[in-house]
Amino acid sequence: VTSRYDEVAGWLRTVLPPAWMDxxxxxxxxxxxxxxxxxxxxxxxxxxxxxxxxxxxxxxAYLGLGLPPDEAQEVQSILRHYxxxxxPDFAGINMIGPTILEWGTQQxxxxxxxxxxxxxxxxxxxxxxxxxxxxxxxxxxxxxxDGSSWRITGQKVWTSQTEIADLAVLLARTDPEQPKTRGxxxxxxxMAAAGVxxxxxxxxxxxxxxxxxxxxxxxxxxxxxxxxxxxxxxxxSTTLAHERASISVSRGVExxxxxxxxxxxxxxxxxxDTYVRNRILQLIVEDRILQLTIDRYASTGVIxxxxxxxxxxxxxxxxxxxRTQCMAVDLLGPRGGAWEPTDxxxxxxxxxxxxxxxxxIAGGTSEIQRNIIGERVLGLPREPSADHGKPWSxxxxxxx
Ligand SMILES: Cc1cc2nc3c(=O)[nH]c(=O)nc-3n(C[C@H](O)[C@H](O)[C@H](O)COP(=O)(O)OP(=O)(O)OC[C@H]3O[C@@H](n4cnc5c(N)ncnc54)[C@H](O)[C@@H]3O)c2cc1C
Numbered sequence: 236v237t238s239r240y241d242e243v244a245g246w247l248r249t250v251l252p253p254a255w256m257d258x259x260x261x262x263x264x265x266x267x268x269x270x271x272x273x274x275x276x277x278x279x280x281x282x283x284x285x286x287x288x289x290x291x292x293x294x295x296a297y298l299g300l301g302l303p304p305d306e307a308q309e310v311q312s313i314l315r316h317y318x319x320x321x322x323p324d325f326a327g328i329n330m331i332g333p334t335i336l337e338w339g340t341q342q343x344x345x346x347x348x349x350x351x352x353x354x355x356x357x358x359x360x361x362x363x364x365x366x367x368x369x370x371x372x373x374x375x376x377x378x379x380x381d382g383s384s385w386r387i388t389g390q391k392v393w394t395s396q397t398e399i400a401d402l403a404v405l406l407a408r409t410d411p412e413q414p415k416t417r418g419x420x421x422x423x424x425x426m427a428a429a430g431v432x433x434x435x436x437x438x439x440x441x442x443x444x445x446x447x448x449x450x451x452x453x454x455x456x457x458x459x460x461x462x463x464x465x466x467x468x469x470x471x472s473t474t475l476a477h478e479r480a481s482i483s484v485s486r487g488v489e490x491x492x493x494x495x496x497x498x499x500x501x502x503x504x505x506x507x508d509t510y511v512r513n514r515i516l517q518l519i520v521e522d523r524i525l526q527l528t529i530d531r532y533a534s535t536g537v538i539x540x541x542x543x544x545x546x547x548x549x550x551x552x553x554x555x556x557x558r559t560q561c562m563a564v565d566l567l568g569p570r571g572g573a574w575e576p577t578d579x580x581x582x583x584x585x586x587x588x589x590x591x592x593x594x595x596i597a598g599g600t601s602e603i604q605r606n607i608i609g610e611r612v613l614g615l616p617r618e619p620s621a622d623h624g625k626p627w628s629x630x631x632x633x634x635x
Pocket of ligand 1: 359360362363365367368369370392393394395396445593596598599600601602603606
C-alpha cells in the first residue's frame with residue numbers, strides 16, 4: 236500500500252458513497268452496480284476536475300497535478316480499481332486534450348483545456364472520411380484560406396460522440412499539390428457553426444453512437460488552426476497515438492471482463508463443464524497478461540507518450556474482448572441466439588457482443604496496428620506505397 240494509494244482512495248471516500256467503495260474493495264459486482272445506479276456522476280466529475288485527478292499528468296495551470304507519467308498512471312489505475320465514474324467525453328480527455336497540450340497556442344490551451352478537465356465541454360474527432368479511413372492521409376475535405384479565416388467543405392464519417400460534442404478537431408487538405416501527408420492542416424471547429432450538418436448512423440445493436448458529418452463552407456478563424464499550416468498529419472499522429480493508448484487502457488473496463496464469465500457460467504449452469512471452465516480460464520489468463528503489460532508500459536512512460544508499443548495492447552485488448560463477448564453469448568445458449576432477446580440480462584450481453592465487433596476497427600484496424608508494430612516496434616521495412624512522393628492531386632482515388 237503506497238501513500239499515493241491512501242491519498243487517492245482517501246479522496247474518493249469523500250466523493251463516492253461508502254457502499255460503492257466497500258463493494259469495489261470486496262469485488263462485490265452486484266453491490267457496485269446498485270451503488271452506480273443510484274449515483275449522479277455530474278457533481279463527482281466537477282469535484283474530480285477541481286482536485287486535479289481528472290488529468291493528473293497535465294500541468295497545474297490546466298487543472299492537472301503536474302505528475303510524471305508513471306505517477307499519473309498510478310493515480311488512474313487507483314481510480315479504475317474503484318471504478319470511479321469517467322467523463323463521457325472519452326475523446327476530449329484522452330486524445331484531444333493531449334493533442335492541444337502538445338500543439339496548441341497559449342490562448343488555445345487556456346481556453347480549451349480547463350473545460351475538458353471539468354467535463355464542461357465535450358469534443359469529437361473529425362478525421363475519417365468515406366474514402367479515407369486506414370489511409371487517412373488521402374482525405375479530401377478541403378480548406379481554403381480566406382483572409383484571416385478558412386472555409387471548409389467536405390464530408391466526415393464514423394464520428395463518435397457527436398451527440399455530446401460542443402467542439403471538434405478536424406483535418407482538411409490545404410495544399411493538394413503536396414504529397415498526401417504534407418498538405419493537411421488541423422483545425423478546432425465549433426460543432427454549432429453554420430454549415431455543419433450531423434446525421435447519426437444506426438448500428439447493428441440499435442444504438443447511434445456515431446454520425447456522418449457534412450461540412451458546407453464552414454468558416455473557421457485562423458486562430459483556431461491547431462499546429463502549423465500543412466502539418467496536420469503530425470498533429471493527427473499525436474491524437475491517434477493517444478487514441479491507441481487510451482483504448483488499450485480503458486475500453487471494456489466497465490463491463491464484460493473475462494472474470495465476469497465465471498459468474499455468468501455459474502448462473503447459466505455451465506460451470507460444471509470442464510471445457511467451458513478451460514476456455515474461461517484461458518481468457519482470464521490472457522486478460523491478466525494484458526493488464527501486466529499495460530502496468531509495465533505505465534511505469535516506463537510509454538502510455539503517456541502514446542508510444543508505438545500501444546498498438547500491441549490495442550490489438551490484444553480488442554481481439555480478447557471480442558473472444559470474451561463471443562464466450563458470453565455461447566454461455567447464454569439459445570437465450571443469446573434470438574435477434575432481440577427478451578430478458579434484460581441476455582439483451583445487455585448480446586448488445587455488448589455486437590458492440591465488440593467494432594473494437595478491431597475503431598482507433599485503427601488490427602491490420603493497421605500490426606503494420607505499426609512491424610514497422611515501428613520491430614523495425615521491419617515499410618509497407619510499399621504506390622503514391623509515395625506524388626502530389627495528392629495526382630493520386631487516383633475513388634470519390635468515396
Ligand atoms: C466504433 C467506431 C468509432 C469510430 N470513431 C471515429 C471518430 O470518432 N472519428 C474518426 O475520425 N473516425 C472514427 N472511426 C473510424 C475508424 O478510424 C475507421 O473506421 C478505421 O480507421 C478503418 O477505416 P475504414 O472504416 O475506412 O476501413 P478501410 O480503411 O476501408 O479498411 C477496410 C479493410 O481493409 C484493411 N486494410 C486497409 N488498409 C490496409 C493495409 N495497408 N494493410 C492491411 N489491411 C488493410 C482494413 O484493416 C480493413 O479490414 C470509428 C470507427 C468505429 C468502428
